[in-house]
Amino acid sequence: MSETPLLEIRDLSKTFGSVQALTDVDFEVRRGEVMALVGDNGAGKSTLIKCVAGIHGYDSGEISFDGEAVSIHGPKDAAKLGIEVVYQDLALCDNLDVVQNMYLGREVRDFLFRLNEPVMEQHTAETLESLAVTTIRSIRQPVASLSGGQRQSVAVAKAVQWNSRLVILDEPTAALGVAQTRQVLELVKRLAEQGLSVVLISHNLHDIFEVATRITVLRLGRDVGVYERDKTTEQEIVHAITAGVPTKIAGIAETAPEIVA
Amino acid sequence: MSTEADVVAPGIGLPEGDETEQQTLWQRAVGNVKSGNLGVLPVVIGEVLIVTYFSFTATNFFTAGNFVNVILQMAGVTMIAFGVVFVLLIAEIDLSIGYLSGIAALTAATLQLPDGRNYPGWLCILLALGVVAIIGAAQGTVVAKVGVPSFVVTLAGLLIWQGVILRELQVRGVIQIEEDWINKTATYYFSATVSWIIAALVTGLYALVALSGLFGQQRAGLKVRPLPALAKLVGVAVAAFGVVAICTHATKPAACPEGTPLAEVCTQPLGLPLAAVLMLVFLVGLTFLAKRTTFGRHVYAVGGNAEAARRAGINVARVRILVFMISGIMAGVGGLILAARLQSVNLNVGGGTLLLDSISAAVIGGVSLFGGRGEVRGALFGSLIIATIANGLNIGGYKTGTIYIVTGAILLGAVTLDTVARRLQERSGR
Known part of the structure; x- marks a missing residue:
């Protein structure tokens, strides 16, 4: 490409x-691809996407979107560029109903x-309906009364x-049952087919190998490497997540001691 | 702001079927109660019980004149409680409202003094509300921008504004209000004819709004449910005409015209008090603000999940500051009405149980202390309950202590009900 x-x-x-939290991280997403972002707990996955989404500011580095350098200072900036995030903790207001949550901050x-x-x-x-979310009885009921899978669907x-x-989907299937996980993964594939780019954060390598085109591994706040799904194995990814692979930081061996932050 | 909801991922094998099966009104009501969504039901039942009790135990309670009395007694607290609703909705607290109402009354009373500035009444009212709006916004800024807990900020406010009132009034003691604009907020009655016209207008306007809502649903291709709307319309009509019917039957003692036998007691008909209309105006206006504007939606969102609101791009600090400003303004409105009833401002202004009555009114009216749940009208219902109890116990000859005890017990009951309802809701939502 x-x-x-x-x-x-x-x-x-x-x-x-x-x-x-993050040190000199490089990360890219191509058009219409599903980029998986993996790493152990505390590797900086959530921090990275929160920087992209404008939730956190970042100290240094460059972000370009569609080939142009952009500065993202708040959620509205990210939304304007067309970046949408589904958070791990869903970021839904329990007291509002489905419709109110869907339009929160952008009411018609x-x-x-x-x-x-x-x-x-x-x-x-x-x-x-278009997302085949048909289990919700009424879209005028508060989100608090929905099941975990339904809440994920709304998000x-x-x-x-x-x-x-x-x-950007942050652990979208973590709380879901088998059937609902299947549905979300189908959804992810469809989004990519429509030409959308998807970033998928997950701990479940099985899920990732099913839908991702490429995989970026983070470890202790640094990017370890980018792997093509078709040219790698689960073992290699697991190794990269747990032990790290030297890429651009000289002096850190493959089995480098823990980096003191 | 995009208004299009572009469907990005069409059709993943749509299962056929009508997911919004027809529900009868009764089924929906039962479902609501089961899931802990009680609405105004407990308050209405409570009010009926209280009125029934006092009607049998206190003479002169169940009279048209006393009904008007209750309206006037509740007006001030209701206005303050309207502001409390917004503060509670964002899960904050404002303890300064009692003395802020006093500050507004003091400001207006000082500005209208004939031997002082002698400003016209409307200007006094505007300036007084301006002062409390600024104070409210300032307190809100400290809460929202600096992050000091609202409890502490407004507790400090409580002390500070009480101190200001004491200092300003320590020489004079009492300021008489002789300004018509201010006094009439609590002493003016509409004539019978005007009262009936107001009832008709209220019903008519409500019908128009309800109808346009139904048309909107139809235009958007949604299922139109005219029955609940009709039931509500009947309720509004009964309430409007009922209140006016009682008020126009009320009378007050008056000087007898010449030639009347001495034994006769002369009376003069009252009418709908202006205070009632003012309560209605603020009820409608603030309900509109809470339910039909983006600001109102954001208030509920901040109370439900402030972090989610922030991630949705809502300026949470701005919402909080505006809410504390509303709280200040409504405290001011209430304070002016309370002062107008006394036609004076004295050292007790804004003190006593005013603060706790206002917060209790909102809480009894079903506004959750945990934020995000409650309606503006809850303040009206809660305040009605508090005023009815105080009025009934007063007429029944009970002491102030008893009034406090009963009000406290009802407050505890209301909060317990809210907590239980919340747990029910969580259970039904897993």
């Missing part, structure tokens, strides 16, 4: 006080600046109903 990647991150670093208003509930309700119903639907170009 010669074209520029959709999202390209160079040398991103981020500290929380004295903790170095009529000519008198009133909330246009009928339009939002209708579009929500259409979106959920995914919320992310893709906008003209998004990059959808």
